[in-house]
Amino acid sequence: MTAEWETVIGLEIHAQLATRSKIFSGAATAYGAPPNAQASLVDLGFPGVLPVLNREAVRMAVCFGLAIGARIARQSVFARKNYFYPDLPKGYQISQYELPIVAQGALDVVLDDGSTKRVGITRAHLEEDAGKSLHEGLGALTGVDLNRAGTPLIEIVSEPDMRSAKEAVAYMKKVHTLVRYLEICDGNMQEGSFRCDANVSVRPKGAEKLGTRAEIKNINSFRFVEKAIQYEVARQIELIESGGKVVQETRLYDPDKGETRAMRTKEEANDYRYFPDPDLLPLALDEAFIEEVRKGLPELPDEKAVRFASQYGLSAYDAGVLTASRELADYYEEVARAVPREPKLAANWVMGELAAALNKENLDAGSEKMPAARLAGLLMRIADQTISGKIAKEVFEAMWAGGESADAIIESKGLKQITDAGAIERAIEEVMAKSPGQLADYRAGKDKLFGFFVGQVMKATQGKANPAQLNELLKKKLPG
């Protein structure tokens, strides 16, 4: 990017709420049902049907509002957004327009350089999701599946506070973490439960006035958000620098080509003709309802990170990583509690070996593959010096593969660490006897050979010699 341009980004994140039934009907919201099997008469917009609001969707929206320190509207209003599209059965989407349920919140986002940025959240409103159009394999036709129609969403609209694609991704990840903490959204981006539209514009550095923005629709991965914004920013700058003008339009990101292109269907001026939905009354929330939701809020990621840092003596970075998901944080705490004197060791293992193993198999910390108690069993053996850290990795691998406990593996493989000084001394002496040349060189001043002896003794003891003890004894014995 050229130095004289500033990027301005605002995100509209759509998070499907994890209710059992739809926002205005009793149809199931489960993903993956056969086409239209979960589309009720209300979802299909049949003549004469009427919407009735799902309490749980309201609770979840309030939950989100409280978590971002926003204002919860004591009275909010559902409005109709009118437009024709095959995936929109009624010809309007029930949404909130002038009076959303949540307004004026913010989230603090930690950037790569460790600095914190506050991103304003203008509003978060309740609305119904649309269905899906399927274009493959139907020739000149499009198939419409309305299972998704009526799934509750909150649309989280940020201020145009982000200045780079990376900031936008960091913010989006933060929202993703939050909604999953709150258990109001499963966050599954492949299934479209969490997706976003990005409003992107550029302006000359220092300019007050915002440039004309393009809206990139329906981006469903963090990576694509970054790439789409980067592409779009470059496109806009190039366009302006070559004498062109950015037009306000809706664009689609094509992940295969790595570019954005203008959408063909929504090119005409959108005139959504919003007006209050006469089928729904104003949504009034009293203090008691809001208090009840507040009481049910879990510890939020930022609060948890601060507590982890102080309670377990972790760095801010480690605390941040460990609280990035509620499952991971809960996992860590269980391990840390089981090995109370080694919170740092627990953090290293959870963020290191465990995270790597989970990642490899695309699992998350909630997986049954390595329950926290089992990992704690391994760490206890490190803590009480039964095994070394190095052996522990071997034990971990065996545990991961076979699902046995650390103790069982240490026992069956005879991996118990040798802490008997006499036994280690005997091993050292054998190695010294076998390697007179190296010994002579060492004694002649080749200090580097110390490592050679460590390795040889370890090899002789199948890695079981207590490393600290081995070091100490070698230092004593080698000089002769």
Added chain:
Amino acid sequence: MYDFALFFSFAFSPMALTRAQIESIAHLARLELEPAEIPVYQESLSRIIDLVGELDRADTAGVAPMAHPLAGLTQRLRADAVTEQDHHELYQASAPQVAAGLYLVPKVIE
């Protein structure tokens, strides 16, 4: 204010709406109009707009819009329970074109 009698004798200023406006409204509402229908709607919609334009005369300063006839009533909330079963075959009995459970429309190009 004024009384009902005014409406019976009201002289309408003709053509508050242009032909192009009618065409654009018809498109926004997705209504195909025959060419001969356009002037008819232009005339009648213009008169309706004139009629409703009478509202300008009402002093509504400080008056809140009334979206609903029963003031003070608020939205009832439903328990989050799945109460609907799969009836897609019955529901699709009235559909003009379906295949494999999908409603079919001419290809949508995004």
Added chain:
Amino acid sequence: MSELLHKNGLTQLAAGLRTKQFSSVELVRAYLQRIEASQSVLNAFISVTAEQALGAAAAADRDIAAGRGGALAGVPIAHKDLFCTAGVRTTCGSRMLANFVSPYDATVVAKLKSAGAITLGKLNMDEFAMGSSNETSYYGPVRNPWNIDFVPGGSSGGSAAAVAARLIPGATATDTGGSIRQPAALCGITGIKPTYGRVSRYGMVAFASSLDQGGVLATSAEDAALMLREMAGFDPNDSTSVDTPVPDYVASLDAPLAGVKIGLIKEFVDEGLDRENERRIREALAVLERAGASLREVSLPHLPSSVPVYYVVAPAECSSNLARYDGVRFGHRCQEPRDLQDLYRRSRGEGFGAEVKRRIMTGTYVLSAGYYDAYYLKAQRVRQLISADFKRAFGEVDVLVGPTSPTAAFRIGAKTADPITMYLNDIYTIGANLAGLPALSIPCGFVGGLPVGLQIVGAHFAEARILNVAHRYQLETDWHRKLPERFA
């Protein structure tokens, strides 16, 4: 005997069935015959469900014999063709829904069914309830039983004509701007639109959601009270349904009128009101005064704005409510659409009639960018003023009265060329819809051989009161007993 059964009202018929003076099968047969004989003249029905009706009547007879059965056990009725009926076509008077068979019953349909009523068919109406003369129906105009060259009023013209000609003792209907009361007046029968939220809208095809309300057309206040009692009540499927118990409207019909304060709406006695019609209204008021009520004149200064308010709010809501008819999931679809836009535009262009298109376009316009504040919001503010006028008036009087319609029925075709003239038919009825108030019309005499109606408007949920006033009036008069000669 069965050829005289139709002289009875719904209440008497229900009683006759319970006391086994005649069977439901007999009764249903008698009415089916009348329907069949009149159809080519009146065109009141869109569908007649003779076979199902006879089956249901036989079942009702068994229920009655076993001492079971609800308040309307075995009583024949019919539904305006915008109440969804499972397995029976619901057309809404439109080509758009010519082949639409609802997979479910409207709440009103289900309630009447469980009260034991037998549905004989679906009644003609203005397309999507948009009209005041029943001339916008795709299934042809309905004719007024008092003079078949005249309109029956609308939009519930089929319901009103059927009841007036005694093709059915009672019918469901809906009222968005006068669609129950105006045809009741023009056909010389009794029609009540209850308080908004009193009768469930679930399964009632929407025209304008904040104004639509289901109600009854019958031959007397007594019959309307009975049928309304069975139709009304809370429905969890309708967010705008009100959760308060339904009083027994029948039980309170006889209460004396002594001390009841009646207010004549000053703004309704205007230049547009036919002088003969005005005389009938004043005669009716004299009857009520003689019955013990006190009468005064009340002014509702914003009420004259109800027509312009209505022609913003109703089309706005209709433009959105009718967007679902897109040729995709149900309803008319054009032949061989070129592309998606062509599918939408032609399916809707062909499926809807001229008046429906006019209102959709009006609504689309008033909601569109740049006009929303000037029209829609402004109209909703004036609506608030009208509503406040009513509230103030009900601080002074118990019920408000006035004419139902400016004139008696007009000739078929007389007003079709000019929509505005047609809209002004609802000039006295719209106010109650805007404010959500219960209102009814009862016959109060004739002008030029055609019936005219007296309108009685009550405060929210005061159905029992307006029915009581209407019933006391009908105890003193016999206008409601008059039958068109041809259908006597």
